[in-house]
Amino acid sequence: MFSNLAIDVALGLIFIYLLYSLLASIVQELVARLFNARARVLTKALRRLLEDDDRSSDLGIFGRFTFFNWFYELGWSVVYFFAPFQHSPFLKKFYQSPSIRYLGENSASARPAYISPQIFSQAMVHLLRGQPEGHPSETAAIRESLAHNTLKLAPDTLTHLRNLFEDAHHQVPAFRVNMETWFNETMTRASGWYRRQTQVWLLILGLGIAAAFNVDTIAIARILMKDKNVRQQMVQLVANREPSYTALTDTLLRKNVLHRDSSYFRQDTSVNMMFKDTALLGVYAILRQDAGDAKNVLGIRRDCVTDTTGGKKQLHCGFTHPYQKNGWLVLAGWFITALAISLGAPFWFDLLGRVVKFRNLPPQTASSNPGV
Template sequence: MFSNLAIDVALGLIFIYLLYSLLASIIQEMAARLFNARARVLTKALRRLLEDDDRSGDLGAFGRFTFFNWFYELGWSVVYFFAPFQHSPFLKKFYQSPSIRYLGENSASARPAYISPQIFSQTMVHLLRGTLEENQSETAAIRHSLTYNTLQLAPDTIAHLRNLFEDAHYDVDRFRANMETWFNETMTRASGWYRRQTQVWLLILGLGIAAVFNVDSIAIARILMKDKNVREQMVRLAASREPSYAAVTDTLTRKNIFHRDSSYFRQDTSVSMMLKDTALIGVYAILRQDAGDAKNVLGISRDCVTDTTGGKKELRCGFTHPYQKNGWMVLAGWCITALAISLGAPFWFDLLGRVVKFRNLPPQQSAANNGV
């Protein structure tokens, strides 16, 4: 076995980051389900696809700056949260189509979190052709709708649909295939939007968790470097929890809570891939217990003590560890923890596995691997 101070300290920190990253991911997933976040991102993608949703021009010269655009988009996100079809008449009609409306789970989650490319193209064809008149072909009906823009589509959207129809040489099946390709390209971008949104929430949750649980990276690193007994206990705790965390991480990845690629909106997560909320709560309880064990090993906590200085009894609450006397250093330690949590549990789990594997190598083999 190969072991030294730096590796053991790194192993302890990685275990802490993995533990609280898993905890943050579970909380974020619960919040995402509560607010139907996936369905909202899908609606945003369809709005961009079908309604030319680009309002950066409203800012004038300020629209060139990312800073102003970010706040502007944030404002519209609040508007769309309460009124998802604001200024989007065709999008509302799209969601009211039977093929889309009945994909929602229930009245509280009326909009689906996933639409297949085939359902998208089928719904678009149904809307474009409308009710066929006697002896009218489907191709003629779609061509008439696109030529005269009977659905009042946005300029860029109708122009693109006309191009797709012409590229298909007015063949409906090829037109559907072209629309499915268009849809898939947009869903790839939507997956990136959701991942970035998740990372922002993990950063916010990470800071909250660091403050609530007092996960001070700077103090933890100092404790692990100075106290051999604590360091050994943390290493044993990390080694004992790695197999169970492997099962949890694998399950959450398969259930699509963790995203290792950009294929989220191409998988049917509405039924077979959904993890029940009771299971999430069970995993949360296990992680809370592990967090308590790690906290006890490290000895970092807040407490209230009675101060009798000056002959008066005063109850003072605050940090009890000598490495947490400087409030600014504690805040910096929390911020480091939040940034680490935002990297996600899969990153820390993979890193933990590599460090544990390296640590368990015989000294001669580890030296050979390093070219010594």
């Protein structure tokens, strides 16, 4: 077994980051499901796809700057939160089509969080075809709809659909395949949008969790470096808990709470709310227990003490550990923890496995294989 100070300190910190990243991921997913965040990002992607939704030109010369664009888009995000089909007549028709309307889980989540490429192309063909009884064929109906823009499509969207129809040589099956490819490309970008949104939420939640649980990276690192007994207890805790975290991580992956890739829009996103899900409640309970065990090992906590100096009893509440006497360093430690949590639990889970594997190697093997 290969063990030294740096490896053991790193192991303790990685375990702490994994533990609180899992907690933050569960809370973030709860918030996302309460606000139907995936469905809202999917609607945003379809708005960009079908409505030429690019309002940066409204800012004039300021639209060239990312700073102004960010605040402008934030303002429109608030508008679209309450009125998702504002200035989007065709998008409203799309969501009202039978192929899409009944995909929502319930009245509170009327818009689906996932649409397959096949359902997208089917809904588009149905809208473009209209009532085909008066036309000799489905192809003729779509051709006439695109030629006369009977659906009042946005100019760029109409041009693109016409090009896709021409590329398909006016064959409806090939036209559907072209639209599915177009849809998949947009969903890849939408996954990136949702991933960035998730990272922002994890950063905010991470800062709140770090403050609430007093997860001070700087103080933890100093304790692990200075106190051999604490370091050994933390390594032992990691060794005992690391195998069970494989099962916990697998559970959260199956529940679509964690993601190892960018596929944030998948078939299995329709699940029960978190407070109805006993498996996730069990994971949360285990994590809270582990968080308590880690705090007990490290000895970092808040407490209230009674000061009788001067003959008067005064109650003082604050940090009890000597490594947390500097308030600015505590804030910095919380912020570092929040940044670590924002990287996501899968990152720390994979890194923990690598470090544990490296630490368990014989000294000769470890020194000759530093990249393990």
